[in-house]
Amino acid sequence: MTTPGTLLNLGSLSLTDPEQLLPAREQMAFTLGFHIILVPFGVALTTFMLIVHYRGLRKGDADALLLARRWSKVAAVLFAVGAITGTVLSFELGILWPGLMxxxxxxxxxxxxxEGLFFFLEAIFVAIYIYGWDRMPPWAHFWSGIPVPLASLGGTAAVIAANSWMNQPGGFTVTNGQVTSVQPGKVFFNDAFWLEFLHMFLAAYIVAGFVVAGVYAMGMLRGRRTRYHRLGFLTGFVVAAFALPVQMVVGDTIARYVFDKEPAKFATIEMLPRTDSHVAETLGGVLIDGRVRYGIKIPDLASVLADFRPSTTIKGLDAVPVEVRPTVAQTNIVHWAFDIMVGTSSFMLAVVVWFGWLWWRHRDKLAVSRWFLLAASLCALLSIACLESGWVVTEVGRQPWIVVGHLLTRDAVATHGNLWPFFSSVLALYLAVGTAAVWVLWSMKRRWEQQGDDMVSVPYGPEDGDDRHSASIEGTVS
Structure with a gap:
């Protein structure tokens, strides 16, 4: 359950900003940043689970069924953590941002x-699917899992609708500062919805795919070169490999949409102090005293990315009214987040190309190339960094607005009480939940390595004594 929010602002607060604004932003940044990592696994890991489950039933593949069973348990743990963190985020909207609500x-x-309806639907079918491993007929059990990723995707779409509405608000009428008429269809399917939704949908499969592949790549680096590990690796990596090039095309389309619809955010992304044409793309660098320093400039590229023409004029930060202009700190954060997002995506794309070459020319070496497995493992971390950076661009890039053109963030924040103790208690809660989740997952991993609790008979699954882990890595995944 994801909730959009206003992310970290490292700039100084102005004299007109309430003292609660900084802790509110810090808390929303932390809780959203924590929770967003869990979202891809609700959408994509459950899809991977059903892919290998289907394979196991169709081909009588014991390795695939074992993967499906274990991934369902991991998905259940992450769902529980997501339910806790998502609930906290829901309360934060009312406590931290009463002006918005x-x-x-x-x-x-x-x-x-x-989103709430989809959340409860997902919870029901997660329970049925986990419960059904020892109790349901094979295909009935498989079909009981289909609603899980669909419900998670529906919930994600609903939250993306809320976030995209904050960027491109519409479908309502305001009278004396109050919303008096709402058109639900236009609120949900606002102008920014489809691109943002597709971007997050693909990001979910990229992150979950590379993380799953990274786990099994690390196992293979440690000598567990079995068919079971190969199948786990390929399931995640292949899906991510197909999604990544599409994602880069979608991201390029979104950049031009932002140029057209959100010029202030585009100027922040490009770290462009003044309106100009033939604008260079700046890699790295910092904005100091109205000038960009220490960056690497690629002539005309920003103008080409904006509208395919080097002569394209891009509005700079000077075109934004001073009272709603992003701070220098916000500009530097957004620019660097965008560079990190593009840089990590480019590295992952290079690894995907490497994978394709190995698969085409040296399939037998795919799982024994130590450098490739190290690169694939690194993609797991980079995919998460890419996801977080993308959300920083989206959220900080909207500042100082919480609802663009209608409500400033400083006017939405709570104005009474000390929010720092609330932030501290949330930090403690998330630390406890995160530690418990890691401990549970680590314990499950150790049990599975010792061939523990999964070695039981199920109506159609792996039987006791299966020699599934002795299969050679040279075995094909047909």
Whole structure:
């Protein structure tokens, strides 16, 4: 259950900003950044689970069924953690941002009502699927899992609808500062929805795919070169490999959409102080005293990316009214986050190309190339960094607005009480939940390595004494 929010602002607060603004932003940044990592596994890991489950039933593949069973348990743990962190985020909207909920809750709250329905649907079928391993007929059990990724995807779409609405608000009428008329369809399917949703949908499969592949790549580096590990690696990596090039095309399309619809955010991404044409793309660098320093410039590239022409004029930060202009710190954060997002995506794409070459020319060496497995393992971490960076671009790039053109972040924050103790308690809660989740997953991993609790008979699954882990890595995944 994902909740959009306003992310970290490292710039100094102005004299007109309430003192609660900094802790509110810090807390929302931390909780959203923590929770967003869990979202891809609800959408994509459960899809991988069903892919190998289907393979296991169709081909009588004991390795595939074992993967499906184990991944279902991992998905259940991550779902429980996501339920806790998502619930906290929901409470934060009312506690930290009462101005948003009071003035725009009638519109902003509609997608969250839809998300709540999908959340409960997902919880029901997660329980049925986990319970059904020892109790349901094979195909009935498989079909009981189909609603899980669909419900997770529906919930994600609802939250993306809320977030995209904050970037491109529409479908409502404001009278005396209050929303008086809401058109639910236009709120949900706002102008920014489809591109943002597709971007997050692909990101989910990229992150989950590379993380799953990275886990099995590390196992193979440690000598566990069995068919079981090969199948686990290929299931995640192949899906991510197909999604990544499509994602880069979608990201390029979104960049031009932002140039057209959100010029202030585009100027922040490009770290462009003044309106100009023939704008160079700056890699790295920092904005100091109105000038970009220490960056690497590629002539005309920013203008070409904006509208395919070197002569394209890009509005700079000077075109944004001073009272709603992003701070220098925000500009540097967004620019660097964008560079990290593009840089990590490019590295992962290079690894995908490497994988394709190995698969085409040296398939027998795919699992014994130590350098490739190291690179694939690194993609697991880089995919998460890419995801986080993308959300920083989206959230910080919208500042100082919480609802673009309608409500400033400083006007939405709570103005009474000390929010730092609340932030501290949330940090403690997340630390406890995160530690418990890691401990549970690590314990499950150790049990599985010792061939523990999964070595039981199921109506159609692996039987006791199966020699599944002795298969050679040279075995094909047909």
């Amino acid at each position: 009071k003035n725009y809750g009638a519109a902003f709250g509609f997608p969250f009502a839809i």
